[in-house]
Amino acid sequence: MDSEARTFPPHPIRGVRAVYARQSSCPSDFAEVVVDFVPRKAGIVFEVATDLASHGSASTEELSAYRTALETGIREELAELGARLPAAVAVVLHSMRVHEVDSHPRAFEAAGHVAVRNALAELHGQSPRPKRRRA
Template sequence: MDSEARTFPPHPIRGVRAVYARQSSCPSDFAEVTVDFEPWEEGIVLEVAAHFTAHGSMSQTELATYQTALSTGIREELAELGAGTTAAVAVVLRNMRVHEVDSHPRAFRAAGRVAVRNALALAYGPPPRPKRRRD
């Protein structure tokens, strides 16, 4: 990240898809979301789009729980931006996909973190890769 002060997002970043899927054991993890990151007032706001689409079978209570977990993951990841970057963002939830067995709040929390990382890469480019040491 640059050393100069900046605000995230620097411009609208739309259609950010985040998938968190682990099939290593039972139960597995699955969460998929599509969100927009819109410049806003300082702070973080999560909104649900007027044309929000939910794929998969879930109750209204589960939907609310998953949205809360997603918001938590987004907030946690944005809190790690560092002193030089201020979050001033409205995150608009456009699409959510669940699996009736493998989706749970922890998966949506992780998907929120993935969404922020994907948006940061779109806004500022991929993070620097560690350099290999040559002996």
Template sequence: MGVDTQAGVFPPRPLRGVRAVYARQSSCPADFAEVTVDFEPWEEGITFEAAATPATRGYVEGPELAAYRDAFGEGIREELTGLGAGITVAVAVVLREVRVHEVDSHPGAFREVGRVAVRRALALAYGPPPRPKRRRR
């Protein structure tokens, strides 16, 4: 992941309003998921919850939205579990807003946007990952 393993605990401070988008248009149907989340310092481990009334943009049925939330939580957990051994994860992730597309949104897109949200939060907390150096000829 390229995160500074000397960083200690993730998140080091509240990271609010982290917006993540996963949109891929390679064919029809495509993939689309957009979320806004907060990463709050918490007890050791990963706690995931939706705000009491998360804003939902786009039409989606209740059971379908629940499947999207579950997939999003899976993506969050997968990405955080893959962090280096030097980082202790102690986070509450609060889903604040969801945006869906009636054709292109599906659980797989929400799993991926969960991973993207963690990467965005890591960049906000520790700075962007180091860029690969060019080799000289």
């Protein structure tokens, strides 16, 4: 590691896909997003791409609530990095997939956490998927 202070991300991490899907009861949870993590000088900025692709059926108000929840999840997960790896990032939302029954703000908040974890895994060369245990 360099003696210089490091920040997240050290370089652009593009096309990070995050899915939060849980089917344990009705309704279930579903959120899918694609985001970029782009370095900036300081702080965290959340942006929506001008060509945002939105898949599924949701009202304008619902999509806005989902974007807000996604941003919250991303900010919470980046805050967990804390002093270990300060965030200096613009997060750009490129795509959202919703389900008319199973999507809700909590699912998108969880997808925000997953997006940061997937970006970190990509940065460190690890698979974002957990390995299955053999019984």
